[in-house]
Amino acid sequence: MSAMDMTNLTGAALLGSRDLTGAATFQAIDPATGTALEPAFFEAGPAEVGQAAALAAQAYPLYRATTPEARAAFLDAIAGKIEALGDTLIARAARETGLPVARLTGERARTTGQLRLFASWVRAGGADEPRLDSALPERTPLPRADLRLRHIGLGPVVVFGASNFPLAFSVAGGDTASALAAGCPVIVKGHPAHPGTSELVGRAIRAAVVEAGLPEGVFSLLTGTSNELGGALVADPRIKAVGFTGSRGGGLALCRIAASRPEPIPVFAEMSSINPVFLLPAALEARAEALAAGFVGSLTMGAGQFCTNPGLVIAMAGPALDRFIAAAATAVSAAPAATMLTPGIAGAYGKGVAALAEQPEVTELAHGGEGGVNACRPALFVTDAAAFLREPLLSHEVFGASSLVIRCADEAEMAAVAAALEGQLTATLHLEAADHALAARLLPVLEDKAGRILANGWPTGVEVCHAMVHGGPFPATSDPRSTSVGTLAIRRFLRPVCYQDLPDALLPAAVQAGNPLGLPRLVDGTPASIGETRP
Amino acid sequence: MSAMDMTNLTGAALLGSRDLTGAATFQAIDPATGTALEPAFFEAGPAEVGQAAALAAQAYPLYRATTPEARAAFLDAIAGKIEALGDTLIARAARETGLPVARLTGERARTTGQLRLFASWVRAGGADEPRLDSALPERTPLPRADLRLRHIGLGPVVVFGASNFPLAFSVAGGDTASALAAGCPVIVKGHPAHPGTSELVGRAIRAAVVEAGLPEGVFSLLTGTSNELGGALVADPRIKAVGFTGSRGGGLALCRIAASRPEPIPVFAEMSSINPVFLLPAALEARAEALAAGFVGSLTMGAGQFCTNPGLVIAMAGPALDRFIAAAATAVSAAPAATMLTPGIAGAYGKGVAALAEQPEVTELAHGGEGGVNACRPALFVTDAAAFLREPLLSHEVFGASSLVIRCADEAEMAAVAAALEGQLTATLHLEAADHALAARLLPVLEDKAGRILANGWPTGVEVCHAMVHGGPFPATSDPRSTSVGTLAIRRFLRPVCYQDLPDALLPAAVQAGNPLGLPRLVDGTPASIGETRP
Known part of the structure; x- marks a missing residue:
C-alpha cells in the first residue's frame, strides 16, 4: 500500500483487516473554528x-x-x-x-x-x-524440581x-x-x-x-x-x-x-492530577522572577492541556513570594489565549475557572488575553493555606492553563498542605542548598503522594525511558x-x-x-x- | 522475653505492642474430637x-x-x-x-x-x-533530565x-x-x-x-x-x-x-482451583498403575486440603485408562479417612461429594474408609467428557480428597475439555516422548488457563523459589x-x-x-x- 493510499480518509472503523461503515456517523470539529470536518x-x-x-x-x-x-x-x-x-x-x-x-x-x-x-x-x-531455578535431585528431605x-x-x-x-x-x-x-x-x-x-x-x-x-x-x-x-x-x-x-x-x-x-x-x-510545585524559601528568594517565567511557560504550554500541568504552587508568604506573584501575574496577563482540544474541554475549563473565581477566599491575580471560539484564557489565582485546607473544591483539577498559588504562613502550614494532597502524577520542589533540610522533611510525604518527584524543573514534559514513572496514588x-x-x-x-x-x-x-x-x-x-x- | 513467656497463650489480640482482651470470646475446636480448646x-x-x-x-x-x-x-x-x-x-x-x-x-x-x-x-x-537513566544535557531538541x-x-x-x-x-x-x-x-x-x-x-x-x-x-x-x-x-x-x-x-x-x-x-x-491432570496416551499405556499410585498419594495428602489438590484427571477412554481407574479405585478404597481442618470444611466436603454422587452422569468409583468426627473419606468419581462439558457443576472445586476422572473419546474431546476449563493454579501433563506432539497442542491452551504447568509430577508441593508461580487466571x-x-x-x-x-x-x-x-x-x-x- 502506498503512502497515498494510506492517507485517504474513509471514515471507516478498522475491524482487523476489514473496513466497517454504516448509516450512523459523526464528524470531527475543528476547535479553532467550531466547524465540522469531512469526512463523516x-x-x-x-x-x-x-x-x-x-x-x-x-x-x-x-x-x-x-x-x-x-x-x-x-x-x-x-x-x-x-x-x-x-x-x-x-x-x-x-x-x-x-x-x-x-x-x-x-x-x-x-x-x-x-x-x-x-x-x-x-x-x-x-x-x-x-x-x-535448577533442579536439586539430591536435596533432602525432598528433591527440588x-x-x-x-x-x-x-x-x-x-x-x-x-x-x-x-x-x-x-x-x-x-x-x-x-x-x-x-x-x-x-x-x-x-x-x-x-x-x-x-x-x-x-x-x-x-x-x-x-x-x-x-x-x-x-x-x-x-x-x-x-x-x-x-x-x-x-x-x-x-x-x-x-x-x-x-x-x-x-x-x-x-x-x-x-x-x-x-x-x-x-x-x-x-x-486526575494537579501537580503541586513547592517553591522553597531560598530558591524563591534567589530567583523569584526566573521561577515565575518558567512556571508560566509550563502552565500555558499546549493551552495547559497536560496531565502534568502545574495547577498548584505552594510557597511561604513574604516579599519573595510577592515578587514571584507579580512576575507570574504579568506573564499570565501577557499570555495569549490558545485553542483547546474540544468545545467540551473549553466549556469545562471556563466553568472550572469561574468556580474558582467565585470562591470567597480565592483572589484572581491575572488572566490572559481573550481568544476566539474554544479558547483557553490562562488564569492565575491565589489563596492562603488555611482556606485551601478547609475547602476541598480548591484541590479539584481544572484541565487547562489555570493555577492556584497557596500562601503558607510557615513551614508547618506548608507541610500540612503537602499532607492534605490527594495522589498526584508529580510533585516538584524548587530548592537551593539552604532548602535541603526542609526538602528532606517534605520528601517522605511527597513520595506517598506522587509517582514522580522533580527538583528545579517543571512537570510538563515526560521523558520516555526506563526510569520514568507516569503514575501515582489514587486519584492520579x-x-x-x-x-x-x-x-x-x-x-x-x-x-x-x-x-x-x-x-x-x-x-x-x-x-x-x-x-x-x-x-x-x-x-x-x-x-x-x-x-x-x-x- | 524467654521462649517460655512467648508460648504462654493469653487469648489476646495483638494490637501493636498491646494485648487486647474483652468480654466477647471464642474458642478453637479440636477437629479430631469436636471439643473446644482452651483458652478463650x-x-x-x-x-x-x-x-x-x-x-x-x-x-x-x-x-x-x-x-x-x-x-x-x-x-x-x-x-x-x-x-x-x-x-x-x-x-x-x-x-x-x-x-x-x-x-x-x-x-x-x-x-x-x-x-x-x-x-x-x-x-x-x-x-x-x-x-x-543518565542525564543527556547536550541532547537536541531537548536535553534529558x-x-x-x-x-x-x-x-x-x-x-x-x-x-x-x-x-x-x-x-x-x-x-x-x-x-x-x-x-x-x-x-x-x-x-x-x-x-x-x-x-x-x-x-x-x-x-x-x-x-x-x-x-x-x-x-x-x-x-x-x-x-x-x-x-x-x-x-x-x-x-x-x-x-x-x-x-x-x-x-x-x-x-x-x-x-x-x-x-x-x-x-x-x-x-479456587481443581488442578487438572492430563494422562497422555503413551504415558498412560506405559505406567497406568504407577500413575494411579502417585495420583492417590497426591489426592489424599493432608486430607486433600491443598489449593493444588488434583481434582480432575483427564484421559482417553480405553484399556490403559481402565487399568489406571482400577488401580486408583483400589488405592482410594484402602485410603484411611483423615481429620479435616474444621467442622465447616468437613461439612462442605460431605455436601460436595454427595452432590457429585447424585449427578446422573457421574459414577462413584471408590471411597475411602470411614473416619471419626470431621473426617474426610477420599472419593473418586468418573464421568465422560460430553457430560463434563455440559454440566458446570462438575467443574466446581470440592475442597478435600475428592477427584473426578474425565473419559475422553478422542484427542479432540481432550482438547475441548482443556479449552472449557476455568482458570487454574496448575495444570499437569503426564507424558512420554510419543506424547510430545499432543502435549505441544495442549500447551498453549493450558498456558492460558494455569499459572504453573507440570510434567510427570503432581501439583501438590509448591516450591518456594524465584521461578515459582502460585497464581493463575480467574477464578484461581x-x-x-x-x-x-x-x-x-x-x-x-x-x-x-x-x-x-x-x-x-x-x-x-x-x-x-x-x-x-x-x-x-x-x-x-x-x-x-x-x-x-x-x-
Missing part, C-alpha cells in the same frame, strides 16, 4: 464490540507466541509507517485538535521513539523476564485514546505500544475528537500487521461518541485489561464496569503500582507462567536450555550473563 | 480495626524507610523466633488443625525458609529494583490467614513475608480455626519488631469469627492492599468491598499478574517512584551516586554490575 466517520457501538473482541481473541494465541524479535520488528515497522504518513498526519491532527504543528511534530517523534524503545526492550528480554518462569501477554487489551495526546497517547500511543510489546492484541477505542488522525495511524498499524504476517485481530480501531461503546468494550469477557487516560469520572466508571464483571479485570486509568491513577510511560509500563499487561520439569523440547524458547533467544535470565536468583547456558 | 480468645471486630490501622499507618513511613539490610535482618529474626517456639508451636497447631506433626514440621521449615528467602531477595535488591526510579512499599497491608496452611500461609506466611519484605506494615486477620497457633506466631513477630527497634504498628494480629472483621479491615482507608487465600465466595466478597471504596485497592485473592486468583508464593510475590506490594534531577544528598540511598547499598541497578536499560558507580 462511522459511529461504532456495542454491536461492533463483539466482532472486534472475537478477532482479538482469535489472534491472541498466535500473537503471544511470536518471538521477541518478531514483536520488536513489528513495533519498529509501525513507527516507520507512522513516519511515512508525513505531513498529512500532522496537518490532520492540527485541524482536529487545534494543537500547533511544532508541538505535534515533537509528539510524533515521541510516539515513534516510544514504539522503538519498547521494541528494544522486548529484544532485551523485558517482556519475558525469564527466571530459572526444575522450575522455569517466563511472562506472557494477558490477552486482548482495550486502549482508550486520549484527547490531549492525539499521537503519543492515542491509537499508537504508550498504552498500545506497551500492550503490543507484551504480546497482547489491542482494540483501540478511538477518541471522537480526532477520528481522522486515528484512522491514519490505525491504517499504519494495520499495514504493519499485514506486512508482518500477523493475524488481523492483533489490531482493531473502533471510534464513536457514545459511552456505551467504551462500556461494552470493557465488559466483553474476551478483554483482559484496559488502558485509559482521561477524566476521573470516566476512569472510575470503567473501573466499576471492570470490577463488576463475572471475571474482574484490571483497568489502568490515569485520571487507579493503580499506583504501575506507570503508563516508560518501559516499566509493559508489566501491566504481562502474567507469569511457571514450567515444572517440562522436557526441553516442549519449553518455550525463552526458558529452554542453551538460551536460544539470548535473553538475560535470572538463574537461581542471580542474573546470568547472556552467554550463560546453564541450566 | 478475644473476638476482635470492627471496633479494633481502626486502632490497628492507625498504628499501621503511623508505622508505615518509618518502616518503609528502613534499609534492605534492616528489613532482611527483621525477616531473619522472625524465622529464628518461630523456630525458638519449638514443639509448643507444632503441638498447638496439630491440636487446632488435625494435621499430622510431620506435615506441620515440614510446613514450619517452609515458613522459616520463606522468610529467609525474602530476606535474601531484599538484600539482593529485589524490593528496590532501582533503575537509572537525570531520572532515577526505585520501588517503595504500597502502605499497610491486610493479610487473611488461611485455614489449610496454619504456618506457611497464615500469620507469618507467604503474604506476610512478602508484604514485610516490600516495606509494608501488616495487619493479620487471624483465621479463627487456629487462634492459638496464630497467637504464638504473632508473639514471635512482635518480639522481632521490638528487638529490631521498629515501630509497634509494623505488625498487629486481630482474630475473630465474624465476616464484619475482615470487611472492616478491607474497607479501612489506611489499608492499601490485601492478601487472601480461601474460598471463591470469600475472595470475591473482599474484592467487591475493595473495589467500592472511594479509593479502590488491589486484593490478591487466591481462591483475582489477579493473574501475580503469584502468592516465591520471590516474585513481592511485586504485589510495591510501587515505583521516580526522582528527576534531585540533588544526590536528597535521593534515597538505593538510587544515589556511588550505589552505597551495593544493589544491582538497571543503568540506561542495561544491568550494571554491583561495583558500578556511574552515573
